[in-house]
Amino acid sequence: MSTTPTINALSVDVEEYFQVSAFENQIDSKDWAKWPSRVRLQTEQLLDLFAECDARATFFTLGWVAERHPALIERMVRDGHEVGCHGYCHIRITNQTREEFRADIARSKALLEDAAGVPIQGYRAASFSVTRDNLWAFDEIEAAGFSYSSSIYPVHHDLYGIPDAPRVPFAVGSAKRVVEIPVSTMRLGRHNLPAGGGGYFRLLPYRVSRAMIRRINDREGMTANMYFHPWEFDPDQPRPPGLSAKTRFRHYLNQGRALDRMRRLLHDFRWRSFGEVYATAIGGGALQTDGGLDLARA
Numbered sequence: 648m649s650t651t652p653t654i655n656a657l658s659v660d661v662e663e664y665f666q667v668s669a670f671e672n673q674i675d676s677k678d679w680a681k682w683p684s685r686v687r688l689q690t691e692q693l694l695d696l697f698a699e700c701d702a703r704a705t706f707f708t709l710g711w712v713a714e715r716h717p718a719l720i721e722r723m724v725r726d727g728h729e730v731g732c733h734g735y736c737h738i739r740i741t742n743q744t745r746e747e748f749r750a751d752i753a754r755s756k757a758l759l760e761d762a763a764g765v766p767i768q769g770y771r772a773a774s775f776s777v778t779r780d781n782l783w784a785f786d787e788i789e790a791a792g793f794s795y796s797s798s799i800y801p802v803h804h805d806l807y808g809i810p811d812a813p814r815v816p817f818a819v820g821s822a823k824r825v826v827e828i829p830v831s832t833m834r835l836g837r838h839n840l841p842a843g844g845g846g847y848f849r850l851l852p853y854r855v856s857r858a859m860i861r862r863i864n865d866r867e868g869m870t871a872n873m874y875f876h877p878w879e880f881d882p883d884q885p886r887p888p889g890l891s892a893k894t895r896f897r898h899y900l901n902q903g904r905a906l907d908r909m910r911r912l913l914h915d916f917r918w919r920s921f922g923e924v925y926a927t928a929i930g931g932g933a934l935q936t937d938g939g940l941d942l943a944r945a
């Protein structure tokens with residue numbers, strides 16, 4: 648039996664509560680300035696907890712946030728975290744032309760690098776919006792100079808996902824110079840269950856999340872790749888009117904308990920940034936799989 652615990656990969660998608668895709672029909676982007684900003688307070692709460700628990704993470708951050716809160720980006724770097732790119736203002740790739748996407752990632756990468764003072768190597772699409780219809784995105788991600796992406800959730804979901812994509816990192820882009828690191832799933836029969844954090848982490852009892860990560864680590868010998876959002880840990884955020892019952896459930900569920908749950912997660916497992924955990928693969932090392940599914944030609 649191995650006694651070396653797996654080091655898992657932790658990420659936070661840094662955006663305002665009013666920028667989430669599920670709110671886009673209620674809150675127009677031209678009204679964002681009317682809503683009180685909470686992202687700095689919410690993210691600092693996580694940074695404090697990560698420091699307390701010796702966890703390091705990748706903060707996939709919007710260029711929009713970097714423009715307004717450069718001190719927050721500086722603190723991420725100072726605390727030893729990795730800054731990644733989450734696009735400029737959370738437009739899903741499915742709502743962009745290829746040219747718009749190219750401009751979006753160039754602008755946001757430059758803003759984040761200005762604030763961070765270091766190169767940005769990782770990208771995550773808003774709402775995991777890489778689908779079979781926009782696989783050109785990987786060529787643009789490669790051309791923009793990113794070395795990895797974490798933009799595919801291999802699950803069935805009404806808003807995102809490529810259910811038959813590989814569950815382990817695989818090479819993407821024309822030159823295969825970008826590594827796609829999918830968010831974690833748990834295999835059950837012929838299906839992938841979401842096991843990567845987000846709303847499911849708040850929905851399920853903590854012991855279920857812990858059992859899924861242990862199974863991914865110990866039975867499958869894989870790293871768990873988790874994602875969270877700063878707004879998931881803030882029960883005091885303003886609540887826009889007119890949201891559907893499903894959106895309210897997904898967004899607000901168990902926010903008051905989420906920070907304690909996160910503290911347990913950070914104590915029960917070891918966490919580092921995507922860039923640290925996958926340094927070998929990102930640097931051109933052998934991948935566990937070539938995908939078995941050539942997404943670039945699909």
Ligand SMILES: [Zn+2]
Nearest residue numbers: 660662773774
């Ligand atoms: Zn997001």
